[in-house]
Each structure stands twice: as structure tokens, then as C-alpha cells.
Amino acid sequence: MTSNLEEKIASGKAHAGVVGLGYVGLPLAVELAASGMRVTGIDVSQPKIDAVNEGRSYILDVPSERVAQLVKGGLLDASADFAVVAGLDTINVCVPTPLRKTREPDLSFVVDAVDSIIRHMRPGQLLILESTTYPGTTEEVVLPRLRAAGLEPGKDVEVAFSPERTDPGNKLFTPRQIPKVVGGITPAASAAARAL
Numbered sequence: 001m002t003s004n005l006e007e008k009i010a011s012g013k014a015h016a017g018v019v020g021l022g023y024v025g026l027p028l029a030v031e032l033a034a035s036g037m038r039v040t041g042i043d044v045s046q047p048k049i050d051a052v053n054e055g056r057s058y059i060l061d062v063p064s065e066r067v068a069q070l071v072k073g074g075l076l077d078a079s080a081d082f083a084v085v086a087g088l089d090t091i092n093v094c095v096p097t098p099l100r101k102t103r104e105p106d107l108s109f110v111v112d113a114v115d116s117i118i119r120h121m122r123p124g125q126l127l128i129l130e131s132t133t134y135p136g137t138t139e140e141v142v143l144p145r146l147r148a149a150g151l152e153p154g155k156d157v158e159v160a161f162s163p164e165r166t167d168p169g170n171k172l173f174t175p176r177q178i179p180k181v182v183g184g185i186t187p188a189a190s191a192a193a194r195a196l
């Protein structure tokens with residue numbers, strides 16, 4: 001299953017999904033689409049979905065012309081309906097993790113997003129957590145939810161963590177130039193995430 005997925009990603013034939021189209025998610029969706037992959041963004045904000053589908057950017061580092069060109073070319077679209085997850089090969093989660101008063105990340109957005117995604121996941125997909133969080137989140141928060149839904153991580157679906165390192169406004173180091181750390185729950189998950 002996974003070598004097929006890695007191959008599909010590497011050949012640009014995978015359909016990628018980005019959940020959370022903010023400072024991290026929109027630039028990521030645009031970069032993936034610009035590489036020639038088909039990309040669907042998902043967000044709970046209808047104004048953001050409308051903006052993307054109308055070719056308008058609301059993020060300083062992403063020019064509207066770039067979004068418009070990718071949307072017009074059929075490479076980028078957006079939806080507020082998580083049912084689109086069923087048609088994706090990869091899903092990157094880029095939702096907020098604001099710090100609580102105790103200085104620990106608030107994982108409620110991650111939990112909400114992951115639960116909404118898992119309802120529509122099927123075997124053969126790769127789920128990547130990008131949100132900033134503490135070590136152990138993938139294993140302690142994401143994996144048990146997949147198992148409860150009857151999807152065995154590393155067997156039915158692959159899972160990886162790849163913390164976002166983007167630096168909005170930085171003209172020298174843009175998302176494409178910033179090296180990323182990728183950690184899969186299996187070597188195959190790491191390979192598929194690395195290919196993406």
C-alpha cells in the first residue's frame with residue numbers, strides 16, 4: 001500500500017489535502033499545487049474557502065495572482081465539507097495550537113480537525129500533523145483516534161509528524177527553501193511524507 005502511495009506522491013499524481021488554510025496552510029497548499037499536484041484545502045471558515053475558490057489571497061506572503069492561476073488551472077480548490085477527505089491521498093493538518101495560560105499548547109483545534117478528518121478517511125491515505133505541539137501528540141492523540149475508527153496506523157493508513165517552520169514575512173527563506181523535519185510512525189510513513 002505505502003510504496004504505491006509514495007510512488008503516487010513522487011510522480012505528482014496524488015491528490016493532496018491541507019486542513020486549516022491560515023498562515024501555514026495556505027502557503028503549503030499553494031506550494032504543493034505549484035509543484036503540479038492537485039490540492040484541496042479544507043477550513044471551517046467559509047470566507048477563507050470563498051476567497052481561495054475566487055482566487056483571492058488573505059495571506060501577505062501569498063500573492064492573489066498565484067492563487068488565481070492555480071485555481072484557474074484546476075490545481076487548487078477549497079471546501080468547508082470534510083467529505084472531500086475521502087477522495088484525497090494525503091492530508092496535512094495545519095490548525096492552530098495556541099498556548100494556554102499554563103504555556104502548554106491547546107490541542108482542541110487539532111482534536112476537532114482530526115476527528116472530522118477521520119470520519120471520512122479510508123485505507124491507503126497519509127495523515128501528516130504539521131501543527132506545533134509537544135512530542136508524543138501524534139502517538140497519544142492521533143493514533144488512538146484512528147484505531148477507534150477501525151483504521152490501523154502503519155497498516156491501513158500512514159501517519160507522520162512534520163512541524164511547520166515557516167517564517168511569515170521572511171523574504172530570504174520562503175516555504176520552499178526551509179528544510180523540514182519529517183517523522184513517520186513507520187519507515188514507509190516517513191518515506192511517503194518525505195516524498196510529499
Ligand SMILES: NC(=O)c1ccc[n+]([C@@H]2O[C@H](COP(=O)([O-])OP(=O)(O)OC[C@H]3O[C@@H](n4cnc5c(N)ncnc54)[C@H](O)[C@@H]3O)[C@@H](O)[C@H]2O)c1
Pocket residue numbers: 019020021022023024025042043044045048094095096097098109112113116130131132133164165166167168
Ligand atoms: N504562523 C506561523 O508563523 C507559524 C510558524 C510555525 C508554526 N506554526 C504553527 O502552525 C499551526 C497553524 O498556525 P497558523 O499560523 O497557520 O494558524 P492560523 O490561525 O493562521 O490558521 C489556522 C486555520 O485553521 C482553521 N481551523 C481551525 N479549526 C479548524 C478545524 N477544526 N478544521 C479545519 N480548519 C480549522 C482556521 O479557520 C484557520 O484558517 C499552529 O500550530 C502554529 O503554532 C505557525
